[in-house]
Amino acid sequence: MTDRADAGRDLGVRRGGVPEATVGRLPLYHRVLVDLADAGVDTVSSDALAATAGVSPAKLRKDLSFLGSYGTRGVGYEVSVLIEQIGAELGISSEWPVVIVGVGHLGHALANYGGFTSRGFRLVALFDEDPELVGTDVAGLVIRPFTDLPSVARAEGVTIGVVATPAAAAQDVADALVAAGVNSVLNFAPVVLTVPPSVDVRRVDLASELQILAFHQQRRGDELGQVAR
Amino acid sequence: MTDRADAGRDLGVRRGGVPEATVGRLPLYHRVLVDLADAGVDTVSSDALAATAGVSPAKLRKDLSFLGSYGTRGVGYEVSVLIEQIGAELGISSEWPVVIVGVGHLGHALANYGGFTSRGFRLVALFDEDPELVGTDVAGLVIRPFTDLPSVARAEGVTIGVVATPAAAAQDVADALVAAGVNSVLNFAPVVLTVPPSVDVRRVDLASELQILAFHQQRRGDELGQVAR
DNA sequence: TAGATTGTTAATCGATTAACAATC
């Protein structure tokens, strides 16, 4: 859909070429490692870490190998080192400015989501069209009119935008985000957004997730001979 | 993590063996097709449908071929036929009873999500631990105490549960769901749930999605030589 | 018939897994 898989480049040390499937799991590893650190653990084996993250040890080691060699044979991995390396890979050391457009229940939930700051993001603004909402305080931020988006996005250097509007509004919002210089979009609206190829869109869709579960559920039923449909 | 990929079986007509990647896209196709039907379109080519769904035509045709041959060469697909076939595959004709546990902002947003009924689901109950919330009306349902979960789940034959609680409560909730006979779980809490192998868990994680976007964003910056980190 | 488009084949690409040599 977009340029999610790029060539990869060598910046001297070693860089580029982390497979997409691995990238998708790095946030999980990072979270699990932070939990372990909080629990006072300072060394883990790939077996133990894999079990905690719910993946196979081989997969975990392969994934980590793309970042470099940060383990000690016969010993395991130092939790703090791994947190730092994965964090660097994900850009958690940076503070990505993020805006949320659409402050219904979902926007509310997202705005109040605690993990933002600890994971390298800074929520800089909330936007909504509804005059009743504009001016209201949510998660320590005042909801601004949608028309303020361009100036705020430019001023704060926002590159990541979250679309939490109803489906009907999502494409217009996406257009406005792109026009304002945002080139990474997380879309919660149940529509396929049309954006320039340089813009990266990820879609999170409740109904799809449920339907995938239902598909497997149905299969299990079929296999047991329960449901004929 | 679970038995998401099963052997597949032949039930005479043709059945089983729809690849996991294809299953993941069927809800998208279904939604796009319903939108087309609403717009009065009754025939589409794979090229047009693929463009609307944001996938390649070859991939779309391959995906559809796993369900059977429902197109007409030289003409395209009848929208209504495709909707019906994909719907059947996903079990949309059934009415899967679903419960949501945790009625914070996210639970609220999910409960009010319109797509439930039109996609083969029936929201049968909302649960929360908070006595202030219990008894409150949300989306036409009265929030029930979490302790009611077993009786409701059994009575309604619930097999799909949504976890929308804070991270700290999620594992306990999952245990209770499993004990109550639920074997498909959609988890919005940022923790890895431990469940028996027979239970299918899907995790939706805002922070992970943002971090994946940030990773690509960072890569683009690196490539342009903008960010040193 | 001529043009269009499906359904399928074969080739390619990427991800996963198992196994084990390297090494702490």
Next chain:
DNA sequence: TAGATTGTTAATCGATTAACAATC
């Protein structure tokens, strides 16, 4: 040294893509 565990290799598996024969 002996035991443990990483990092990597090679094999397998699954997904994607391109191309085109079948056929409406």
